[in-house]
Amino acid sequence: MAKRFNEEQSVGDVLKQFMQENKLQTGMDKIDVRDAWKNLMGNGVNNYTRDIMLKGTTLYVELTSAVLREELSYGKAKIVKMINEELKREVVKDVVLR
Template structure:
């Protein structure tokens, strides 16, 4: 076994996985909340299902509220009646209390 002298420029002690580095960066710049909002909007179909996504025109966040514009009045009424459950599903998916209220337009 050969002995290699440690190079003074070696970064072995500073090596961290990319995932941990990105999470630390998001935390340092307080961007995790925005990333979670983008995740919810981009994952709307996977979270709520294809049937709901097909009748969804627009999804966006503003001040902790999730706004969802739907093209179907019956679906809007049905989801309105279950809006606390929708918020719970989304918050569980994200792993934090991101959605304070869901507004169906």
């Protein structure tokens, strides 16, 4: 049965505690990284993006354009930095473009 707390807590604190107890942070990271990619890259890149997947700390992005893949490969470090800044913590350490 669930614990009852006598002191008042904010909803944000309760949600953080719930996510930690049920180990839901990795699933939320996958969703957050996907949203961050879509927001940061814009429509031009998103039109050529087939799949976005986070495994551990590596972001796998499947692209339909070889030219775009080559162009983005030059800025992998910048992509990692931008996504981590968007999420306000270090989630992604490497990007693999397929």
